[in-house]
Amino acid sequence: MSGTVRGPEPQVGACDLSGLTHPVSGGLAPFRPPRAAYIHVPFCRRRCDYCDFTLVVGRDGMVRRYLAALELDLDRLREPIEVDTLFLGGGTPTHLEAQDLHRLMELLQRWFQLAPGAEFSVEANPLDLLDEARTEVLRAAGVNRISIGAQSFQADELRLLSRDHQGTDVCEAVARIQNWIPNLSLDLIFGVPGQTLESWRENLERALALRPQHLSTYGLTIEKGTRFWSLTKSGRLRPLSEDLESRMYEMAMDFLPSKGFHQYELSNFAQAGWECRHNQTYWAGATYHGFGPGAARYLNGTREVGHRSTTTWLQRIETGEDPVGHRETLSDENRAREALILGLRRERGVCRQEFLRDHGSDLDQLGGVTWTKLVTRGLVESTATGYRLTRAGRLLADSVTVELVGNE
Ligand code: SF4
Structure with a gap:
């Protein structure tokens, strides 16, 4: 694998x-069968104050139920399929204990055959990668791309983001997997309240010192319903000015290409040949499978999203109800408009x-x-x-x- x-x-x-598929003379090409699959793993150790993703915390007793429900959800495929990309996101997939992670991998191996040269990505928390048993499960399953949620290397920024790791944990995690993982990506956040251009530049430099193949840089957004949202509303958190945030983005756009990382998408930089193939499926407007709570899939012009509440998603699957929380069939025009928006994100x-x-x-x-x-x-x-x-x-x-x- x-x-x-x-x-x-x-x-x-x-x-x-x-x-x-046919001469370029108008008319819609048929949808191609999906070659990409996303699995949402909705568990985290704690919820970061800025995060509005689909996940549960402190409910690890639910993991076995989740795996059993995922098994039922995957039954929709009817037969195993070959994919070019398989992506485990969350939540934090690596939050699962090694034996549960192993069970998840067995399940995926039953349904997905990785095509030669396929990309198998897993999002990871740095602390989880310090656990030998978990990383061994990933290695043995053929994971060949790990995306670490580093976010920052500064203690004060990590504290404000309520992350549970230190910058040194990221370095140690990378050191532990770098001998076997061919493709390493790091996520960084800019626009953190209190962040300066100097500390952002240092984050970029420290990330590059770990010799990743890929970097994602996201501007902090303060989403409704998060703790950051209420702190901002009550005046206890002051977002950075738009101007400073733009200058941080520009710094990344200047600095990373000068180090050999081209900006192939608005938030993503990679060395040539190491662009994330899975995410490129989305930006190309292509079809893809998605399984798990909050996971989106796009098949035959219809987009479906699994129910965003993990408990509702579980109950619906367990009782044989439809676990889809949102379903929308795109008109040809909307499909084209959406493809335009996504396509413009790319270099x-x-x-x-x-x-x-x-x-x-x-x-x-x-x-x-x-x-x-x-x-x-x-x-x-x-x-x-x-x-x-x-x-x-x-x-x-x-x-x-x-x-x-x-x-x-
Ligand atoms: S680790 Fe990631 S997914 Fe989990 S709460 Fe924090 S930001 Fe959200």
Whole structure:
């Protein structure tokens, strides 16, 4: 199940028409069978104050029930399938005890056959990787990409984020897995209250010193319902200014490419050939499977999301009810608009021919005069094959896509 996960380096502005199913002359290409699967593992040691993900804390007694329910959920596949990417996210998949993690891996091996060179990713908490038994389960199962939630290397920032680890734990975790894991990714957060440009730069440098293949940098968002939200509302937490947060993002956009990490997506940087193949499935608007509470899947133009409450998801599966919390069949137009939004997140941008093949839509007509306006304002670049965000556009990506999606 293990193997190298290097892929071809994406080229800016290049189209990928290798999978062309019919001549590019209009009409919607049929949906291709999914080659990617996501499994949501909804357990964490504690809930970080900024997190609004689907998960439970202090309910480890529920893990066995979850595994039994997941087994039933996977039955929907009817027969084992081959995938190019398998991604375990959460929550914290590595929070499971080694024997439960082993059971999960056995379950996945029964249903998913990894294609040669497939990417098998697991999100991990640094502290869990200090446990030899857990890492041995991951190694033996053929996991070949680990994404560590480092977030910061500064004690005060980690404390404010209510993380349960120290910067040194990340270093130790990496040291323990680096001899067998070919593809290491680290997550970092910028825009943390109290963070400075200097401390952000130090975080980037310390992350690179661990020699990862991939880095994800996320601006802190304060989501409704989180503790950060109420602290902000009551004035006890002061978010950084938008200007400072933008300068931190720009710092990452300058610094990481200078060290050989190209920005292949708004929040993601990788050495050439080490881009996350699983997440690229989403940004390409392709189909994918998803299992577990809160997990999304996209099949035949319909998006379904497992119920976001872990207990409701469990009860529904156990009683034979539909565990889907949200289901939406996208119209052809909405499908195209969504693909446009996702496609613009990528460095390569969106390609006219690919878009016509995969979404049956004319890219120029879809954006209409908004394209010209965005190009004039320097937010979008017109390439030989389509459009992509400029550096200024990446800083304002949300408002750019709102302008395009709002275009009728
Ligand atoms: S470890 Fe990750 S998933 Fe778990 S609570 Fe913290 S941010 Fe959320």
